[in-house]
Amino acid sequence: KNQVEQSPQSLIILEGKNCTLQCNYTVSPFSNLRWYKQDTGRGPVSLTIMTFSENTKSNGRYTATLDADTKQSSLHITASQLSDSASYICVVIPRSSGGSYIPTFGRGTSLIVHP
């Protein structure tokens, strides 16, 4: 079964600090990998999208990296803000000859940023 494992499960940091979230996956072959931010009570919102040929993608203070050889991705958050408190979910989209791209979701990392 294709799996996406995220670590740590939860993380607490002080405002202004940096942090890195990890994602390991076994989905293969895959089309693209995404990181989503999910605020409490809201649906996930896309932060970054990377194809298997891309190594890094930035979106403001968020930088995602991808190592397709080791099947690992990370999301680095720089100069954290209180509004970064949320769940961060790694999602891998398999490459499907049938045309249906059904994502596999990780369980997410719950990030809390304290003032």
Added chain:
Amino acid sequence: GAGVSQSPRYKVAKRGQDVALRCDPISGHVSLFWYQQALGQGPEFLTYFQNEAQLDKSGLPSDRFFAERPEGSVSTLKIQRTQQEDSAVYLCASIPLGAHYGYTFGSGTRLTVV
């Protein structure tokens, strides 16, 4: 509309009651997905439509769960004889055909079975 709209936002059901959850995708989005998200967990795939055709329903946990999209736009997820383990947030997402980049999620329906 500008985004994926789900209703109701919150639903409390007595055990054994039937519920219907609605998803209005972005206009023109061909593909529509339903997910179930338990507290503290990532979303779990339930079912997938391309237009009105339900191409994959392998994630539906039991035959009490039924989804439809009769005209290829609005979709309804129905849960019959709800049980406490059905309590979760039910998320809907839509994408244009072939655009495996632009998943847009609704805010979800939080179902609580008491």
